Amino acid sequence: MTTTPVKFYQVGSFAVGNRLLTEEERSGQSNPDRANALTSGHRACQGCGEALGARYALDAAMRAANDQIIAVNATGCLEVFSTPYPESSWRIAWLHSLFGNAPAVATGVAAALKAQGRTDIRVVGQGGDGATVDIGFGALSGMFERNDDVLYICYDNEAYMNTGVQRSGATPPAARTATTQAVGEEPGNTFGQGKFLPRIAMAHEIPYVATATIADLRDLEAKVTRAMEFRGARYLHVLVPCPLGWGSASCDTIKIARLATQSGLFPVFEAVNGEVVASTKIRHKVDVEEYLKLQSRYAHLFSPTRREDVISHLRRMADKNIARYELMGE
Amino acid sequence: MLRQVEGSKAIADVVAACKPQVICAYPISPQTHIVEGLSQLVKNGTLTGCEFINVESEFSAMSVAIGSSATGARTYTATASQGLLYMVEAVYNASGLGLPIVMTVANRAIGAPINIWNDHSDSMSQRDSGWIQLYAENNQEATDLHIQAFRIAEEMSLPVMVCMDGFILTHAYEQVDIPEEPEVSKFLKPFVPRQVLDPAEPVSIGAMVGPETFLEVKYLAHQRMIDSLETIQEVGVEFESQFGRDSGGLLKSYKCDGAETIIIALGSIIGTLKDLVDEMQVQGHSIGLVGLTSFRPFPFDQLRQAVTGAKRVVVLEKALSTGVGGIVTADVRTSLRGTQIKDFTLIAGLGGRSITMKSLKEYVLRAMNDSVAELTFLDLDVNIVESELAKERALR
């Protein structure tokens, strides 16, 4: 499936809404009566990408499922900032169990609903990258392999932010975290194969796998909507910059997500039954440096000495994505 | 209807009769025959309205159970040994969230060294997990306890572990009366969850609770467990009145009247001990037996009453608190506080070691004269351990 952006003259194709668009042509987030699955008063940091991504995704899921949603949340920032006793920011049926078991808990919810004949209620599992690619990976893979009727959403902020920014399996090479300090020969995280979960998800040949970012709301909403059209295991990987962990300005959260896509470092695509069927093209190509420079977790690549070798390594990674997912051109 | 069946098959059948809506399990000996049986019952249409989920680990098994139970489905799983330990984080989570999951533990030793045979190390390790633990003496009781377990769990919003000795019970063919589904349904009321995930009435389950409130939450869990002592008894009484069998309850005294020495034990060894008591009473010894069905909650008062008048108790334990000794003994001592009753601990049957009548009798005879150590390891090969200890100490 390819999502055709609304080519509404000149404004509104990418913006959240526009007064000149019909309701259907606007994003769900422009609706004053949107679900606000995650409501105000949560304790996320200023400019939190995950809070934004979760509301975007769950509101879209609510729309697609006629508000019949149950969400299962892994331990992590999203869980902690949304439900410290005595206040919950969720406006949906929501369950938090553990760090590493959200996919399995979601399976349990789906199984119960099936047994109860309530398949009109849809299940969303969600967690950060640590919960998803590391500690909960086994459970996630099991959920995929059984093709349980769950949409699992990973809000990827590329490290363990809740515990104080330690490296996760999703931490990109060269990034500084509390456990991959910017010291030594190879400062920051080491270069490895990386763990890009969307491709692993695709290897399970589940009905639907997609990536998205909070920089392209319409794309994200379209993917959630599309994911909800399928039954079985579905996986959505959403890049959500973290101002605290990435060392960026709180106002730049969306901008950084945008630069991640426009540099090619984060490919936005979707796959059906294990095959890539569409990718979101880069609109305004930027060099990886533009992305890196806004984040202090990469500051050691520019000072005290410029690490051209590392920067070009990262550039090659972006180029590989661009080639692999055909991110340039129509 | 009485049937000659393998213990595991009896459990599979009775669990099916309880009409669980979600069953999830990961295979581990000696639990396998139970879930194999259930998977067949679901697949062949005997057990309808039930989802059987083959998970990829015990951690996921308990996690699926958590999700399912929180969605208001009657939920069952089974495990043993390493599997129970692998799911521990979720075990605690299930009780913390107050989810009435029923789980069979086919008791088995914990490695290393790896050992697939029976003892109680696995379930005993979950002593403080917040689950009700019921131990079955035989397959009939195991069968009956599963029915009661669902009832207790759902009334108290607490998860229940039904512990049955691996192989000794799970793989033993016995005559078992397995209640049919209509009778069972009459006994079990429809599951009305205390809290449920429902988009029509959404709640947020699983909040983060800070220091200012955590204690109260834990206290409430503690009291709920204590309150369940009464529930367990009531359910046992009700079960007896409907099914005509005295299964369940908190504990069972066997020929304790006037006994100077009372053995306290859990699980299948009770059958052997009953034979021993019978034999020794015939021989004129003053001996009785208390079989503990409920280890958690621990029936302190009921136990004290059961052993009133005795001079000593011997606690036979199939688990070991390394460096301490008995596990059940600690609770027994608490029960006996303020009495003059002495207690002795007999560690027996670890890793499936045979517990012979001969050895038991020899020990009990000495115990009756208070001529045993407080802690005894039945049939310990003293030569081997002493020579090994000598070598180890020499190397230190």
Next chain:
Amino acid sequence: MEKPYAITLNVGSSLANHTGTWRVEHPEYVHRMPPCNNACPAGENIQNWLYIAEDGSYEAAWRELIKENPFPAIMGRVCYHPCQVACNRAELDEAVGINSVERFLGDHAIEKGWKIDPPDHETGFSVLVIGAGPAGLSAAYHLRRMGHTVVVRDATHAPGGMMRYGIPQYRLPRNILDAEVNRIKEMGVKFEFDTRVDDVHDALNEGFNAVFLAIGAQLSKRAYIPASESARILDAIKVLHDVEDGNQPLLGRKVVVYGGGNTAMDVARSAKRLGAEEAIIVYRRTRDKAPANDMEIEEALEEGILMKWLSTVKHAEGGSLQIEKMELDESGFPQPTGEIEYLEADSLILALGQEVDFSLLGNSADIDTKDGVMPVDHTMMTTHPGIFAGGDMIPADRTVTTSIGHGKKAARNIDAWLRMTTYEKESDKPVVAFEDLNTWYYTDAPHAVRERLEASRRVQDFSEVVKGLDESTALYEARRCMSCGNCFECDNCFGVCPDNAIIKLGPGKGFEINMDYCKGCGICVSECPASAITMISEV
């Protein structure tokens, strides 16, 4: 349901937690100055009328437009649209075709017969406007809207000034001019044509409470060019005036126009239309330096007008001109080279600029003039109390649009002066630069090009060269506006707030910040496409 204590929570209960207390700065909606508005000599609120037009509310858009400028149909034809030069969209793809939308609105208004309501009250003050050119008409229009009695006197026999006697019909059809001027008449402005005012003071004695002088600059500058008797030398303004009056000037087959301004282009293009086989423009500097609007040069070239840049006319004789080549010195000024060439010419038309004909003012010695123009103060008042001036006769750019701006400014100040108050202009807001915008949100969309008459057909007559946009293209063009510095309700702020702290007030009402929850992250500011939100520090 009976919820377990502390573990299970009520949904949405976090609303009790007012995270606004974390904030050290907060966003605030602002109105910044769009570069188009800033560049408009007539002070039009372009962004706003485009915004109104975007949803098809053409009449409302037109009414917003004419608050500042009564001549959108004329503007859409003759304005050199500095707004489009300033337009930020040019850096993204191409400038918004503001001028073409303005023309569409103007033409649409004429077509629909929209009227301007007469003032709802009469002030009793009366003002005399001298000169019915753009400045005078603009002043008359604004003064009338304010409720003053206005009389416009003009020495010619039709309104428009240079719009009629300077701009050829192929650029401004007269029915358009008449239609827009007529609306002013219908408001109750009294016109007296063929009435030359010889003495301003007489007018004041007549009982007018104030006078606005807008007599233009109609005297052609004469350069000294040695010429023989036989040389036919004409003056551009006179030629254009004659064309308008129907007195076809005799120009011959080969016409040379001397000068590089818009008048030079106009007269050369007119000459072609009058039958000249060849029209050549001679200008002493380069094309870049020529004061003529580039589009006019372009259109002239398309029509086959020849250009001799870096050339001066040294000597004129019947049928031949002596031309000296120039070259630019280091500071960019043209210097003679001594290199001479000859050019055949039946006539030489001088278009070297215009001067103010102060003789028109007669006995007005007490009003200061300087360097051939009449200085005015910041209120457009001359050194004589109650006498104001504007348009080409004061020191400023000489374009129609500038003059219209003068007329408006003068009207506002005259009004204030009459009421014995002062006119306070809204203080200048910072102009939005391209870098201030988040252009990610605007899709690429090249502007709709207006259809032009084919060049070969153009030179045959005086029919209008540039056609207007139809409604769909005008709408498309209006919607290309990036709304620099002003909210256009794209909902971005509402959507991108991680704390749901933006309140959407509904169509046309914009947004509000919910300070109870706003943590002050600033994402709304970063992601506002139009730079219509700013952060305000609270510490």
